[in-house]
Amino acid sequence: MIPYGVPLEFFLITAVFLYAVGFYIMATKRNMIKFIIGLELLLDGAHLNFITFATAWPGFVIDPLAQSLVIISICIGGGVIAVGLAFVIRAYNLRGTLDIRKLNELRH
């Protein structure tokens, strides 16, 4: 089944690529805003996977449930990112830096 002439693997590999980029950002970057961007990319990789698999049904049937999950998950993701940004703003106001490695008051 090749919907609209593009093979399924293309989308799946893109999803893995998005997830890998997000993971790379979260593993290496020091800026907290970039962390949040990485988190958003991780979510997008998973969403793309769901959308792709939702179309992979025999007879061009598209599963509405996976699409509902993605829409709900985008909304939830917005909420999660908002909470994360609130944390970043508070941390910036309190410590005057966006560098995650300077937040080391907790290391006893």
Added chain:
Amino acid sequence: MSVGLTEWFYLLPLVLTLGGALIVGLLGKVLKGRRGDVALGVVTAVFMFLALVSIVNLYYILMYANWSPLLIWYWPPGPVFDPTTGATCINIDILAVYMSVVFVFLGLFVAIYSIKYMEHDDGMGLFYPLLLTLVGSMVGVVYAGDFLTLFIFWESMSVSSYALVAFRKEETEPIEAGLKYFLLSAFGSTLILFSMSYLYGLTGTLNLAQIGANLALLPAGGAWMNVATITIMGLIIGFGIKAAIAPLCTWLPDAHPAAPSGISAMLSGVVIMTGSYAILRLFGYFFSPTVYPVYGYILSWFALFTMIYGNLMALTQKDIKRLLAYSTITNVGYIIFGFAVGMMPLTHIDPNAAELARYLSVTGGLFHITAHMLSKGMLFLCAGVFLHEIGTRDLDKLKGIGRKMTVTMVCFDIGALSLAGVPPLIGFFSKFFIIWGSIVAGWYLAAAILVLSSAFSVVYYLRMIQILVFAEPSPEALKAQRASPVMLFSIVVLTLFIVGIGLFPEFFLRVAELAAKAALGLPFS
């Protein structure tokens, strides 16, 4: 069945907690000042109590239904549905009831405790709705019968716990701890979502039971097994971050001490248990030990490592809440170990013995969730009383405080001894069952490590008691007053349950045993 009046009755625990959050949130706009805060706390406690009653009611409904789960299909609507295209449902079985009683029970006492403990804080109109949302979402997580429902409640639980950890947003420590918790935990959530998308691709459904059934239909040994392996790893890591399995638990010793003490008790006692629950439930549904033999062993080695790590780190701590947080990691090790034995194929022993070993250790793990909820929740509440009275968590400054606060200290001692595994208390029985299970499974080395780890943990529990009671009182400790009766009420009731269930464990063990059978798919006899 679609959602009719009877189904709303089954959903009462969810409706009362989440609807209660809405009502308390609206009331918080009207009721201001100290009196308003007290009123909000009382309303919250009433909602928690009603939810607790409705869950106990569900227990009896299930008992008359012969323990067959109550399924509520809510989307697509109507009585006609096709599970293979992914119907969403609420699945209330005895395991869900068991877990939700644990959640709401601690929520009730934390709500009562917070009325006094949070007296100097602003924004209580947000605190109580968040607490109710946290408890309600956890109930939703255990009631979920499909991945859509699970994910919605999982994220709502996570978001409310981030906000509650950083509730005192003017201080640096809660913000840093909250940020650390947020980053790791949100990463874990995306990993769960990503892994689940592969499971969805393999099976074409989001319904948890249906995913398991469709996976069993796939040919054994095909290329899809590799995808399934990645999926299992992703799920274990994703839920393991929330459950605080050892290499993934770095957020826990920061987040638990930084939160307000009531929330520390919630996080440590119940929120991290949703991770353990999810691992148990998903393996029970999806990955039968005969097809995936190694994951039980991998998970159990991680559990043993978790125990040892928590014990070693707890030894050197100077901060009382940080010490308790590390001992939480140790206890997560026991619980995950109990569940891991339930996932092992155990082909080298007699099949009947293997079944016995599986459900004994899962029973022990589930019972240890209750034991840990009561004991560790109570210990965090006691630590909160000390913090409230003299404003420090430093063990050196808390020296001898037990002489000024007798009742709190007696309760603290009972909780610490219960977690150390002293016989007439609840913690003894749960550990005993986990160890018994591993002995029946023929894994004597693990049983020895469990016993040694338990004995090792006595060292720091006794050190804590020694510092708090027998050391010469420090100048700060001498200033301590008696704890207020509101806070003492929660602590004393939890202590009574520790002693009471320890003396009469039969009923609770029976329910834990039924829950273990539901998790493993064994017939109820």
